[in-house]
Protein backbone atom coordinates (compact mmCIF):
# COMPACT_ATOMS: atom_id res chain seq x y z
CA UNK A 20 0.00 0.00 0.00
CA UNK A 21 1.21 3.50 -0.77
CA UNK A 22 2.05 5.44 2.29
CA UNK A 23 1.43 8.84 0.82
CA UNK A 24 -0.22 10.44 -2.18
CA UNK A 25 3.24 11.19 -3.64
CA UNK A 26 4.31 7.58 -3.32
CA UNK A 27 1.02 6.43 -4.89
CA UNK A 28 1.62 8.69 -7.89
CA UNK A 29 5.21 7.40 -8.24
CA UNK A 30 3.99 3.82 -8.19
CA UNK A 31 1.33 4.61 -10.76
CA UNK A 32 3.72 6.30 -13.15
CA UNK A 33 6.14 3.38 -12.77
CA UNK A 34 3.35 0.96 -13.67
CA UNK A 35 2.37 3.00 -16.70
CA UNK A 36 5.93 2.83 -18.00
CA UNK A 37 6.05 -0.78 -17.11
CA UNK A 38 2.59 -2.39 -17.28
CA UNK A 39 3.71 -5.67 -15.67
CA UNK A 40 4.67 -3.72 -12.59
CA UNK A 41 8.10 -5.29 -12.81
CA UNK A 42 11.45 -3.55 -12.65
CA UNK A 43 13.90 -3.79 -15.55
CA UNK A 44 15.93 -6.26 -13.56
CA UNK A 45 12.87 -8.43 -12.89
CA UNK A 46 11.95 -8.38 -16.58
CA UNK A 47 15.49 -9.37 -17.52
CA UNK A 48 15.31 -12.30 -15.09
CA UNK A 49 11.86 -13.29 -16.21
CA UNK A 50 12.88 -13.22 -19.92
CA UNK A 51 15.75 -15.56 -19.28
CA UNK A 52 13.21 -18.10 -18.06
CA UNK A 53 11.19 -17.92 -21.28
CA UNK A 54 12.33 -20.26 -24.03
CA UNK A 55 14.68 -18.51 -26.42
CA UNK A 56 13.52 -17.75 -29.91
CA UNK A 57 15.07 -19.95 -32.59
CA UNK A 58 18.59 -18.72 -33.48
CA UNK A 59 18.23 -16.57 -36.56
CA UNK A 60 20.02 -17.63 -39.77
CA UNK A 61 23.50 -16.08 -39.31
CA UNK A 62 23.54 -14.83 -42.93
CA UNK A 63 19.92 -14.28 -43.94
CA UNK A 64 19.42 -14.37 -47.68
CA UNK A 65 18.25 -11.01 -48.91
CA UNK A 66 15.85 -11.05 -51.81
CA UNK A 67 17.44 -9.31 -54.74
CA UNK A 68 15.17 -7.30 -56.96
CA UNK A 69 16.90 -7.75 -60.30
CA UNK A 70 14.90 -4.95 -61.92
CA UNK A 71 16.16 -2.48 -59.31
CA UNK A 72 19.75 -3.59 -59.87
CA UNK A 73 19.30 -3.26 -63.62
CA UNK A 74 17.78 0.21 -63.40
CA UNK A 75 20.50 1.37 -61.07
CA UNK A 76 23.35 0.07 -63.28
CA UNK A 77 21.79 1.20 -66.57
CA UNK A 78 21.21 4.64 -65.04
CA UNK A 79 24.90 4.91 -64.16
CA UNK A 80 26.07 4.42 -67.74
CA UNK A 81 23.30 6.08 -69.70
CA UNK A 82 20.76 8.75 -68.77
CA UNK A 83 17.90 7.39 -70.87
CA UNK A 84 18.74 3.74 -71.33
CA UNK A 85 16.36 2.12 -73.78
CA UNK A 86 15.36 -1.53 -73.31
CA UNK A 87 15.09 -2.60 -76.93
CA UNK A 88 13.88 -6.18 -77.66
CA UNK A 89 17.47 -7.42 -78.14
CA UNK A 90 18.44 -6.04 -74.73
CA UNK A 91 15.38 -7.64 -73.11
CA UNK A 92 16.31 -10.94 -74.75
CA UNK A 93 19.88 -10.84 -73.38
CA UNK A 94 18.55 -10.02 -69.90
CA UNK A 95 16.11 -12.95 -70.10
CA UNK A 96 19.01 -15.18 -71.12
CA UNK A 97 21.03 -14.16 -68.06
CA UNK A 98 17.95 -14.74 -65.88
CA UNK A 99 17.87 -18.27 -67.34
CA UNK A 100 14.37 -17.85 -68.74
CA UNK A 101 13.88 -20.78 -71.12
CA UNK A 102 11.33 -18.76 -73.11
CA UNK A 103 13.98 -16.24 -74.14
CA UNK A 104 14.90 -15.50 -77.71
CA UNK A 105 11.60 -15.81 -79.57
CA UNK A 106 11.77 -13.62 -82.67
CA UNK A 107 15.18 -12.25 -81.64
CA UNK A 108 17.58 -15.18 -81.73
CA UNK A 109 17.97 -16.01 -85.42
CA UNK A 110 18.87 -19.68 -84.88
CA UNK A 111 17.57 -22.22 -82.31
CA UNK A 112 17.53 -20.50 -78.87
CA UNK A 113 19.22 -22.54 -76.17
CA UNK A 114 20.29 -21.47 -72.67
CA UNK A 115 23.26 -23.84 -72.80
CA UNK A 116 24.80 -22.04 -75.76
CA UNK A 117 26.68 -18.76 -75.60
CA UNK A 118 25.66 -15.46 -77.22
CA UNK A 119 26.92 -14.10 -80.52
CA UNK A 120 25.74 -10.49 -80.71
CA UNK A 121 26.48 -8.69 -83.96
CA UNK A 122 25.46 -5.46 -85.61
CA UNK A 123 26.74 -2.13 -86.75
CA UNK A 124 28.75 0.32 -84.69
CA UNK A 125 27.00 2.23 -81.88
CA UNK A 126 23.85 0.12 -81.56
CA UNK A 127 24.39 -0.70 -77.87
CA UNK A 128 26.01 -4.14 -78.02
CA UNK A 129 28.90 -3.48 -75.63
CA UNK A 130 26.79 -1.43 -73.28
CA UNK A 131 24.36 -4.22 -72.32
CA UNK A 132 27.27 -6.54 -71.50
CA UNK A 133 28.91 -3.77 -69.48
CA UNK A 134 25.70 -3.45 -67.45
CA UNK A 135 25.35 -7.22 -66.99
CA UNK A 136 29.00 -7.47 -65.99
CA UNK A 137 28.53 -4.84 -63.30
CA UNK A 138 25.38 -6.58 -62.03
CA UNK A 139 27.31 -9.88 -61.89
CA UNK A 140 30.03 -8.16 -59.86
CA UNK A 141 27.52 -6.65 -57.42
CA UNK A 142 25.68 -9.95 -56.98
CA UNK A 143 28.96 -11.52 -55.88
CA UNK A 144 30.12 -8.71 -53.62
CA UNK A 145 26.79 -7.81 -52.07
CA UNK A 146 24.93 -11.11 -52.09
CA UNK A 147 27.54 -13.86 -52.45
CA UNK A 148 25.80 -15.09 -55.63
CA UNK A 149 28.24 -16.10 -58.37
CA UNK A 150 25.82 -17.36 -61.00
CA UNK A 151 25.79 -14.25 -63.15
CA UNK A 152 29.51 -13.62 -63.20
CA UNK A 153 31.68 -13.65 -66.33
CA UNK A 154 35.16 -12.46 -67.18
CA UNK A 155 35.22 -9.54 -69.59
CA UNK A 156 37.93 -8.79 -72.17
CA UNK A 157 38.25 -7.25 -75.61
CA UNK A 158 39.66 -9.24 -78.51
CA UNK A 159 42.36 -6.60 -79.29
CA UNK A 160 43.52 -6.61 -75.64
CA UNK A 161 43.61 -10.40 -75.49
CA UNK A 162 45.75 -10.68 -78.62
CA UNK A 163 48.13 -7.88 -77.50
CA UNK A 164 48.61 -9.52 -74.10
CA UNK A 165 49.08 -12.89 -75.70
CA UNK A 166 51.80 -11.53 -77.97
CA UNK A 167 53.56 -9.77 -75.10
CA UNK A 168 53.39 -12.90 -72.96
CA UNK A 169 55.25 -14.96 -75.56
CA UNK A 170 58.25 -12.66 -75.31
CA UNK A 171 61.18 -14.17 -73.41
CA UNK A 172 61.58 -11.08 -71.24
CA UNK A 173 57.87 -11.06 -70.27
CA UNK A 174 57.40 -10.49 -66.53
CA UNK A 175 53.58 -10.11 -66.34
CA UNK A 176 51.02 -12.64 -65.18
CA UNK A 177 48.87 -13.00 -68.30
CA UNK A 178 47.92 -16.65 -68.70
CA UNK A 179 46.28 -17.40 -72.03
CA UNK A 180 45.17 -20.87 -70.84
CA UNK A 181 43.07 -19.33 -68.06
CA UNK A 182 40.78 -17.88 -70.74
CA UNK A 183 39.93 -21.30 -72.15
CA UNK A 184 37.53 -22.11 -69.27
CA UNK A 185 34.73 -20.38 -67.37
CA UNK A 186 32.20 -17.88 -68.72
CA UNK A 187 33.92 -15.23 -70.84
CA UNK A 188 32.75 -12.13 -72.66
CA UNK A 189 34.84 -11.03 -75.66
CA UNK A 190 34.05 -7.53 -76.89
CA UNK A 191 35.03 -6.18 -80.31
CA UNK A 192 35.70 -9.57 -81.86
CA UNK A 193 37.30 -9.04 -85.26
CA UNK A 194 38.96 -5.74 -84.31
CA UNK A 195 42.13 -7.48 -83.11
CA UNK A 196 45.38 -7.24 -85.04
CA UNK A 197 46.52 -10.55 -86.42
CA UNK A 198 48.99 -11.93 -83.86
CA UNK A 199 52.34 -12.42 -85.59
CA UNK A 200 50.57 -11.91 -88.89
CA UNK A 201 48.03 -14.70 -88.32
CA UNK A 202 44.39 -14.69 -87.29
CA UNK A 203 44.34 -17.86 -85.29
CA UNK A 204 44.82 -16.76 -81.66
CA UNK A 205 41.14 -15.91 -81.25
CA UNK A 206 40.09 -18.84 -83.46
CA UNK A 207 42.17 -21.23 -81.34
CA UNK A 208 40.73 -19.78 -78.16
CA UNK A 209 37.15 -20.14 -79.39
CA UNK A 210 37.80 -23.66 -80.55
CA UNK A 211 39.37 -24.66 -77.25
CA UNK A 212 36.49 -23.08 -75.33
CA UNK A 213 33.97 -24.93 -77.47
CA UNK A 214 35.77 -28.19 -76.70
CA UNK A 215 35.67 -27.35 -72.98
CA UNK A 216 31.94 -26.55 -73.24
CA UNK A 217 32.68 -23.12 -71.80
CA UNK A 218 30.06 -20.46 -72.46
CA UNK A 219 31.25 -17.48 -74.48
CA UNK A 220 29.54 -14.15 -75.08
CA UNK A 221 30.73 -12.23 -78.11
CA UNK A 222 29.98 -8.78 -79.44
CA UNK A 223 31.19 -8.01 -82.93
CA UNK A 224 30.60 -5.94 -86.02
CA UNK A 225 31.06 -9.14 -88.03
CA UNK A 226 27.95 -10.85 -89.35
CA UNK A 227 28.03 -14.66 -89.04
CA UNK A 228 29.07 -14.82 -92.72
CA UNK A 229 31.98 -12.39 -92.18
CA UNK A 230 32.93 -14.33 -89.05
CA UNK A 231 33.16 -17.50 -91.14
CA UNK A 232 35.30 -15.77 -93.74
CA UNK A 233 37.67 -14.36 -91.16
CA UNK A 234 38.11 -17.35 -88.84
CA UNK A 235 37.46 -20.13 -91.31
CA UNK A 236 34.58 -22.58 -91.88
CA UNK A 237 35.79 -24.98 -89.20
CA UNK A 238 34.66 -22.42 -86.62
CA UNK A 239 32.09 -20.64 -88.76
CA UNK A 240 30.07 -23.80 -89.31
CA UNK A 241 29.92 -24.34 -85.55
CA UNK A 242 28.64 -20.85 -84.80
CA UNK A 243 24.90 -21.79 -84.74
CA UNK A 244 25.44 -24.84 -82.52
CA UNK A 245 27.59 -22.94 -80.03
CA UNK A 246 25.86 -19.56 -79.93
CA UNK A 247 22.46 -17.89 -79.79
CA UNK A 248 22.85 -15.43 -82.65
CA UNK A 249 21.37 -11.98 -82.05
CA UNK A 250 21.55 -9.01 -84.38
CA UNK A 251 21.36 -5.40 -83.14
CA UNK A 252 19.65 -3.64 -86.00
CA UNK A 253 18.76 -0.18 -84.70
CA UNK A 254 20.36 3.07 -85.71
CA UNK A 255 23.56 4.17 -83.98
CA UNK A 256 23.13 5.91 -80.60
CA UNK A 257 26.38 7.73 -81.31
CA UNK A 258 25.05 9.91 -84.10
Ligand SMILES: Nc1ncnc2c1ncn2[C@@H]1O[C@H](COP(=O)(O)OP(=O)(O)O)[C@@H](O)[C@H]1O
Nearest residue numbers: 081083084085124125126127128129130256257
Ligand atom coordinates in the same frame (compact mmCIF):
# COMPACT_ATOMS: atom_id res chain seq x y z
N1 LIG B 1 20.00 0.84 -74.96
C1 LIG B 1 20.51 2.08 -75.06
N2 LIG B 1 19.73 3.17 -74.85
C2 LIG B 1 20.24 4.40 -74.97
N3 LIG B 1 21.53 4.67 -75.31
C3 LIG B 1 22.36 3.63 -75.53
C4 LIG B 1 21.89 2.30 -75.43
N4 LIG B 1 22.92 1.46 -75.69
C5 LIG B 1 23.96 2.24 -75.97
N5 LIG B 1 23.67 3.54 -75.87
C6 LIG B 1 24.56 4.70 -76.14
O1 LIG B 1 25.27 4.42 -77.32
C7 LIG B 1 26.66 4.41 -77.10
C8 LIG B 1 27.29 3.30 -77.89
O2 LIG B 1 26.87 2.05 -77.42
P1 LIG B 1 27.83 0.78 -77.51
O3 LIG B 1 27.24 -0.27 -76.64
O4 LIG B 1 29.24 1.15 -77.23
O5 LIG B 1 27.67 0.40 -79.05
P2 LIG B 1 28.31 -0.82 -79.85
O6 LIG B 1 29.07 -1.68 -78.90
O7 LIG B 1 27.16 -1.52 -80.49
O8 LIG B 1 29.21 -0.21 -80.89
C9 LIG B 1 26.83 4.25 -75.60
O9 LIG B 1 27.98 4.85 -75.12
C10 LIG B 1 25.58 4.87 -75.04
O10 LIG B 1 25.79 6.24 -74.82
Ligand SMILES: [Mg+2]
Nearest residue numbers: 128129191222
Ligand atom coordinates in the same frame (compact mmCIF):
# COMPACT_ATOMS: atom_id res chain seq x y z
MG1 LIG C 1 31.16 -2.10 -78.89
